[in-house]
Amino acid sequence: MADIRIHVFHTGEVCVAPDLTFGGDNSNAIKASGVFGKKEDRFWLPVSAYLIEHPKGKFLVDTGWAREMSPNGEFDRKAQIRSLGTVMLYEVNQGRIGPGQCIDEQLLAMGIRDSDLDAVLLTHLDCDHANGLVQVKGAKKFLVAADEVKFAARLTNKVRYNKNWWNNIPLTAFEWNDTQGPVGRSYDLLGDCSIQLINIPGHADGLFAVRSGTQRAGLSCCSPTAVMPARAGSR
Numbered sequence: 001m002a003d004i005r006i007h008v009f010h011t012g013e014v015c016v017a018p019d020l021t022f023g024g025d026n027s028n029a030i031k032a033s034g035v036f037g038k039k040e041d042r043f044w045l046p047v048s049a050y051l052i053e054h055p056k057g058k059f060l061v062d063t064g065w066a067r068e069m070s071p072n073g074e075f076d077r078k079a080q081i082r083s084l085g086t087v088m089l090y091e092v093n094q095g096r097i098g099p100g101q102c103i104d105e106q107l108l109a110m111g112i113r114d115s116d117l118d119a120v121l122l123t124h125l126d127c128d129h130a131n132g133l134v135q136v137k138g139a140k141k142f143l144v145a146a147d148e149v150k151f152a153a154r155l156t157n158k159v160r161y162n163k164n165w166w167n168n169i170p171l172t173a174f175e176w177n178d179t180q181g182p183v184g185r186s187y188d189l190l191g192d193c194s195i196q197l198i199n200i201p202g203h204a205d206g207l208f209a210v211r212s213g214t215q216r217a218g219l220s221c222c223s224p225t226a227v228m229p230a231r232a233g234s235r
């Protein structure tokens with residue numbers, strides 16, 4: 001198979017409580033929200049998105065922040081509350097995205113328009129992954145696990161998810177069609193095992209990591225937080 005290339009983008013930053021990422025089994029939703037925690041304990045993390053350039057098409061993994069989060073490229077409380085939908089969600093995670101950092105802005109700098117994207121793959125529907133959907137609304141397809149759509153629709157997740165982020169986006173919800181990964185649920189995107197969306201539930205029911213590559217070319221993995229070359233020669 002011809003080359004598969006993976007591009008890594010930092011589409012702004014998100015400020016969260018330590019428990020949200022490192023709480024593990026000893027944490028809970030209240031601690032993870034950081035609402036009652038110390039503001040000075042919070043830290044900024046990069047918000048990532050990935051482009052897989054594959055012989056069969058261009059596939060974007062996640063979308064980062066929308067420009068409306070930082071209209072002038074700076075921290076903007078009012079704009080964030082508007083974009084996130086509630087003060088509560090703003091209290092849980094703040095974001096900022098500098099000039100030129102939105103995913104469409106970075107793709108355009110590479111000569112790629114949203115209409116060139118064969119599919120946008122949403123690892124899950126949290127704000128730092130789905131809030132930027134509007135930036136690439138011209139993509140040909142938008143894929144999310146059916147498990148994640150169900151999870152986001154739960155009453156108890158109303159504060160966490162805001163369907164306005166994907167209200168005008170024709171999401172396609174897929175059922176797992178393969179058995180890769182730790183819980184034996186995955187989605188073989190192209191039917192040739194070259195892009196596998198692997199369910200890693202916990203943080204969200206329908207969360208998936210992406211494995212792209214072939215044995216011959218070496219494997220590359222991109223997860224919601226990292227891209228890891230699996231061995232020398234990976235891209």
Ligand SMILES: [Zn+2]
Pocket residue numbers: 124126203
């Ligand atoms: Zn998340």
